[in-house]
Amino acid sequence: MIFDVAVIGAGVMGCSTALHLARGGMQVALLDRGAICREASGVNAGTLxxxxxxxxxxxxxxxxxxxxLRMPEWCDGGDVLAVACPGLSVAFTEQEAAMLEERAHFRRQAGAPIELISGGRAMEIEPGLSDQVLLAGHCPIDGFTSAYLTGRAFRPALLRAGVALFxxxxxxxxxxxxxGFTLQTTAGTLRARRIVLAGGVWLEGMAAWLGITLPVKVLVNQLVVTERIRPVMRTVMGVASGLLSLKQYANGTVLIGGGWQGIGDRERGGLAVRAENFSGNVRLAAHTIPALRDARVVRAWLGLESETADALPAIGPVPGEPDAWIIGCVHSGYTSGPYFGKLLAQAIMGQEPEMPLFPMDRLLKKEAA
Structure with a gap:
């Protein structure tokens, strides 16, 4: 059998691309070296x-x-328990306040309804917040999911749409x-008229299959979860420096993230928590929400995140390679993942995408023959 499209990489972007292509009438194969959405898409903080x-x-x-928020409607009942709630990004220092003002300005221009408010007003919105906050950005459109449910949510919809899941x-x-293309796999060959490279941090190696040099930076992000505690926060919380993401789930656990780096690499994945970064992350969380000082940590883990040289994604056709497409390296990619997959599927099916893609020409060089 020759598939119309083979999507290589079954994270949230690969799953969304495959699902929308199959619903558009294409015969789609979705391949992953592991289980779907069990790498970055299943172990991130789930922040929207x-x-x-x-x-x-x-x-x-x-x-x-x-x-x-509407995932059960368009994904055949698949649910990641998405929660809509306000978001706060806070500044404790004058330097962080200046950073917050600048970033809020540009994000407002782009359409995000972010309002700068005083620390006192932020405490009215989030009573558990530290009284040391100088300034805060308030956004009514924020939220989070239970990211570990992502693969479970996509799987039935993919199968019902006719996607061949490998x-x-x-x-x-x-x-x-x-x-087209012949794919050499760990279980034999597979043929497809088109391919989509959707491998996140592994896109650098995937691009090399086509003789393409695509530098991809790898981040090894640490995440921490606490025991179940009483309600201590009701917003998605962050710090202007970007070193904290914080939210409390319905079961009482609090998830602490923020991009503090652990030990690992692209080839071996996340290997070990870096003790000083673990300590710094939880201290910042407890400084931001003082009630967390009494919470005990249950576990910590690592998740890989990819980033291009300009921190913008690679989404679109692979230059010089007809019928080859790429999607990935999106900063905070989990948030935007399902929509980017939909857009790429539109382009592959010959439609005009609802919004512009991010062509990768700016990022790569074709290696000499």
Whole structure:
């Protein structure tokens, strides 16, 4: 069998692309070396935020935010327990306040309804907040999901749409053929007329299959979860420096993130928590929400995040490679992921995408033959 499209990488962007292509009438194969959405898409903080999203990506994040909240409607009942709530980004120092003002300005211009408020007003919105806050950005459109449910939410919809799901089937090479591609996998070959590279931090190696040099920076983000405690916060919380993301789930656990780096790499994944960064992260969380000083940590883990040289994504056709497409390296990519997959599917099917893509020409060089 020759598939119309083979999507390589079954994170949230790969799943969304495959689902929308299949619903558009294409025969789609979705491949991953592991289980779907069990890498970055299943272990991130699940934050649906405008205040940690690049200004250029705000229009996309706003549409994706709505998709997450309505996921059971468009994903055959698939649910990530998305919660809509206000978001606060706070500043404790004058330097952070200046940073907050600048970033809020550009994000407002891009369409995010962010309002700068005093520390006192922020405490009215979030009573558990520290009284040391000088300034805060308030956004009524924020929220979060239970990211570990992402694969479980997508799987039934993918199968009902007719997607051929190949889990634990890694792709080792891609060979160009006269009318498509042959994929060399850990379980034999697979043929497709088009391919989509959707491998996140592994896109650098995937691009090399086509002779393309695409530098991808790898971040090894640490996350921490507490025991179940009484309600201590009702917003998505962050610090202007970007070093904290914080939210409390319905079961009482509090998830602490913020991009503090652990030990690991692209080849081996996350290996170990970096003790000093763990300590810094939880101290900042307790400084921001003082009630967390009494909470005990249950566990910590690591998740990989990818980033291009200009921190903007690579989404669109691969230059010089007909019928090859790419999607990934989106900062705060989980937030915008389902909408970017929808847009890329539109382009692959020959439609005009609802919003512009992010062509990768600016990022790569074709290697000499």
């Amino acid at each position: 935020t405008m205040q940690m999203t690049r200004a250029a990506l705000i229009p996309y994040a706003l549409r994706a935010h709505e998709m997450w 889990e634990k089937r890694g792709v080792t090479a891609v060979d160009r053929q006269p009318h």
